[in-house]
Amino acid sequence: MKGLCKSQVLKKFWSRFFTYAFLVILSIMIIYPLLITVQSAFQPGNIVAFALNLHSHWTLDNFRRLFFHTLYLRWYGNTLIIATGTMIFQVIVVTMAGYAFSRYRFVGRRNGLILFLIIQMVPTLAALTAFFVLAMLLHALDSFWFIILLYIGGGIPMNTWLMKGYFDTIPRDLDESAKIDGAGHLRILFQIILPLAKPMLAVQALWAFMAPFGDFLLAKFLLVDQTSITIAVGLQQFIIDPQNQMVALFAAGSILAALPIVILFFFLQKNFVSGLTSGGTKG
Amino acid sequence: MTMDNKINKKAIRKAGILSIIPGLGQFYNKQPLKGIIFMSINILFIIELLTFGISSIQNFLTLGTVPIRDNSMFFLVEGTLQIIILFIYLVVWILNIIDARKTARVYLLDGSRKSSSITILKNVWQKGFPYILTIPAYIVMLFVIVFPVLVTLFMAFTNYDFFHTPPAHLIDWTGLSNFFSLIFLSAYRSTFISVLWWTLVWAIVASTLQIILGILTAVIVNQDFVKGKRFFRTIFLLPWAVPAFITIMSFSNIFNDSMGAINIQVISLINYLLPFIHIPMIPWKTNPFWTKTALIMIQTWLGFPFIFVIVTGVLQSIPNELYEAAKMDGANFWQRFTKITLPMILFATTPVMITQYTGNFNNFNIIYLFNAGGPGDVGGGAGTTDILISWIYKLTVGDSPQFGMASAVTIIISIIVVGVSLAVFKKAHTFDSEEMM
The missing domain is CATH 1.10.287 (Helix Hairpins)
Incomplete structure (x- = not known):
């Protein structure tokens, strides 16, 4: 009896030990590379080693150089404009489509849903030239509306699915009873459903906002002038030349670019779990 | 009447x-x-x-x-x-x-x-x-x-390449010749086969690893006794929150053969802590095998938080009584995991999991930004770690662009990806359940 207890205690100890060991090691593996990037942003001049060195000399030189000797602030502004435009319009389009797919039964609904799921798998990379030519035909090179449109379109399929999934979790009785009370389509949508979908709307807004920060391929092709490129393209220029990699400058620009998104991420973290879980799964 | x-x-x-x-x-x-x-x-x-x-x-x-x-x-x-x-x-x-x-x-x-x-x-x-x-x-x-x-x-049905660049030259319709070159011209065929092979290995291994790590982490964090859940969850979201192009380019430096943290810091630390083994400096960026290994590790790092979040949600929705009943029947932890937890997770998240595979199949950013598809090449303009999508990119923007060929490759990829996913969706009965559709 006593032996059993002891072995159980031991088992409990080991299971806890391994659990925390796992969590701590994984945390270190996540934080370590990020910390290296953050730290290298504060290192002077050209970096000899891209590794963690807490005794190094800390300086703000890179940020000064970034602000006053490169177009970084301009790129930052461009990215913010493009991201905001993408966010506003994508959330509107995706909310409308997701709501229709969730709440109405109409001819073409099922095939529409399958199409949305499949179409995002087709790579459109080879057609970069096509976008470039289209932009030339429309005199839209370097203009933000064109690239915003492309980002919106790229995000529609997946996000419509997730949005629909979230609407599915909002009980139907709510809109049924409103309908009986004589509420029209718009009133049900704006006064009943949308307020309940706020967590997911926030998540959708964040994703749409993030996309232009992360993409550099489309931006590289369609934004030609140095004054109209986005952060991703601009930062890549710092390290593209293997002979003259400005790693510290790149790191400084990176953490400033990542900061707003990381902050938003943690503010919305709670919405995230609920939004994604109901949106991304069947149950 | x-x-x-x-x-x-x-x-x-x-x-x-x-x-x-x-x-x-x-x-x-x-x-x-x-x-x-x-x-x-x-x-x-x-x-x-x-x-x-x-x-x-x-x-x-x-x-x-x-x-x-x-x-x-x-x-x-x-x-x-x-x-x-x-x-x-x-x-x-x-x-x-x-x-x-x-x-x-x-x-x-x-x-x-x-x-x-x-x-x-x-x-x-x-x-x-x-x-x-x-x-x-x-x-x-x-x-x-x-x-x-x-x-x-x-x-894909034209001869659009560097010999035929408008406006100085005209492009012509050439029917199936691009597809024939891919299948019958030995240079293209061998490139295509070797790139396709690595693309498949890459998509399957990287996606599976990120799914396994995501599920594992979610299950471990979700245990009742774990303290500081919020703290750990916050940290595990970081790889997702930081824009991927930044982390990939940072990793590209961190894995640098001569000045990167992995070689000069991590490996020396491991050698110091475990004196009985000796790991040499690893040629991460100059040896194809090690570049591939690094790519898969980095993608696992980048991709697991998304799975982690979704699975955490599913776990929280599984009723506790299910586990209680299983415990009463004498099921151990492993049995409970394989008989209850895993089926529940997989049932609920099949479509999302499939998009992980197709996403990695077309994951251009990591391949291109980490080592530009290098080191070295396998002919036909493709590097040793190029996947189809980054090969297409090189065919499109390289010194000798081959737009027609790139398009033909894209068409073939699309048919593979869409065909396989449709088959999987059908098998998983994704389109049959009323809840889903």
């Missing part, structure tokens, strides 16, 4: 036939507003055809005859746009016939033919609301996704 039926059918047919010229059927049904709308769409379309359409279709068919004056690529793009416009018009035209016939039938059943423009508008709003909601999404996708896919499809 049969007489009536005959007359009815005649009226319906008449409305339908009249609608071949859009609007006439609606006028016949005494719906002038609808008639005017359909008719003006038709007139606009005819004007468009005369000013732009017909010539652009002609140019599309020839792809230009005089170099410099004619730019084949412009013709190709304009022709594709014209095909899309034609398609939209066709949809409107069919809708117009369906509408005329339907209205004719309804009126004959009701016996009345009066319906004011206002009731029609109301009707459109009431019945057409889901369509009004989805139309913007379809229109944007038509130009942002369908348009490039069509252009790619067409380019």
Whole structure:
């Protein structure tokens, strides 16, 4: 009896030990590379080693150089404009489509849903030239509306699915009873459903906002002038030349670019779990 | 009775036939507003055809005859746009016939033919609301996704390469020759096969690892006794929160052979802590095998938080009684995991998991930004770690662009990816469940 207890205690100890060991090691593996990037942003001049060195000399030189000797602030502004435009319009389009797919039964609904799921798998990379030519035909090179449109379109399929999934979790009785009370389509949508979908709307807004920060391929092709490129393209220029990699400058620009998104991420973290879980799964 | 039926059918047919010229059927049904709308769409379309359409279709068919004056690529793009416009018009035209016939039938059943423009508008709003909601999404996708896919499809049947760059040279239709080169020309075929092989290995291994790590982490964090859940969850979200291009480019430095943290810090630390083993410096960026290993590790790092979040949600929705009952029956931890937890997770998240695989199949950013597909190459313009999508990129922007070939490869990829995913979805009965659809 006593032996059993002891072995159980031991088992409990080991299971806890391994659990925390796992969590701590994984945390270190996540934080370590990020910390290296953050730290290298504060290192002077050209970096000899891209590794963690807490005794190094800390300086703000890179940020000064970034602000006053490169177009970084301009790129930052461009990215913010493009991201905001993408966010506003994508959330509107995706909310409308997701709501229709969730709440109405109409001819073409099922095939529409399958199409949305499949179409995002087709790579459109080879057609970069096509976008470039289209932009030339429309005199839209370097203009933000064109690239915003492309980002919106790229995000529609997946996000419509997730949005629909979230609407599915909002009980139907709510809109049924409103309908009986004589509420029209718009009133049900704006006064009943949308307020309940706020967590997911926030998540959708964040994703749409993030996309232009992360993409550099489309931006590289369609934004030609140095004054109209986005952060991703601009930062890549710092390290593209293997002979003259400005790693510290790149790191400084990176953490400033990542900061707003990381902050938003943690503010919305709670919405995230609920939004994604109901949106991304069947149950 | 049969007489009536005959007359009815005649009226319906008449409305339908009249609608071949859009609007006439609606006028016949005494719906002038609808008639005017359909008719003006038709007139606009005819004007468009005369000013732009017909010539652009002609140019599309020839792809230009005089170099410099004619730019084949412009013709190709304009022709594709014209095909899309034609398609939209066709949809409107069919809708117009369906509408005329339907209205004719309804009126004959009701016996009345009066319906004011206002009731029609109301009707459109009431019945057409889901369509009004989805139309913007379809229109944007038509130009942002369908348009490039069509252009790619067409380019695959041309000889668009560095010998034929407009406007100095013309592009020509060459039928299936790109596909033949891929299959029969040994240089292209061997490149294609080796790149495809690594693409498959990459997509399967990287996605599976990120799914396993995501599920494992979620299950471990979700244990009742774990303290600081919020703290750990916050940290585990970081790889997702930081824009991927930043972390990939940082990793590219961290894995640098001579000045990167992995070689000069991590490996020396491991050697110090475990004196009985000795790991040498690893050629992460110069040896294909190690570059591939690094890529897979980095993708696992980048991709697991998404799975972690989703699985955490699923775990929280599994009722506790299920586990209690299993415990009563004497099931141990492993049995509970494989018999309850895992099936629940997989059932709930199949579509998301599949998008992980297709996403990695086309994951251009990590391959290109980490080591530009290098080191070295396997011929045909592809590097040793290039996957199909980054090979396509190189075929498109390299020193000797091969747009036609790149498009042919894209078409083949798309058929593989879409075919396999459809099969998996079908097998998982994704489209059958009412909840899902």
